[in-house]
Amino acid sequence: MQKFDFDGAVTMHRSWKMRFHLALDAIRSPAYDTQPLGDDAQCPLGKWLAVNAGELGRFESARELLAIHHDFHQRSESIADDIRMGRIVHLNDTAIAEFSDLSEKIENLLLRLKADVQGAG
Numbered sequence: 839m840q841k842f843d844f845d846g847a848v849t850m851h852r853s854w855k856m857r858f859h860l861a862l863d864a865i866r867s868p869a870y871d872t873q874p875l876g877d878d879a880q881c882p883l884g885k886w887l888a889v890n891a892g893e894l895g896r897f898e899s900a901r902e903l904l905a906i907h908h909d910f911h912q913r914s915e916s917i918a919d920d921i922r923m924g925r926i927v928h929l930n931d932t933a934i935a936e937f938s939d940l941s942e943k944i945e946n947l948l949l950r951l952k953a954d955v956q957g958a959g
Contacts, residue, residue: 840886840889842955848948848949854914865921872919875914878907881911884911899951900954913933913937
């Protein structure tokens with residue numbers, strides 16, 4: 839199995855809310871392409887999950903993470919689209935709060951998967 843920086847992935851997912859905050863103005867630009875945000879296979883975690891799918895399939899935490907990670911990216915794209923269209927104008931919006939909950943689930947699953955992988959050996 840390829841080595842993976844679980845702690846770095848947790849930190850990266852924690853930073854998404856801040857990324858939306860910093861990007862509010864940039865996302866509103868008609869030139870901003872939100873589609874890559876929705877592609878869970880393009881981020882480092884998605885690539886690692888895909889390359890190691892065979893070995894990770896035995897872990898329930900990996901199977902859960904795969905589904906939640908896909909949803910996370912779909913919602914990222916949706917939120918960015920909503921920001922660009924003016925439907926979300928502040929970080930207190932319900933969609934952002936729900937997204938934060940989703941991000942926390944990913945963090946917890948990453949920590950579970952890290953323990954599973956290390957325990958397996």
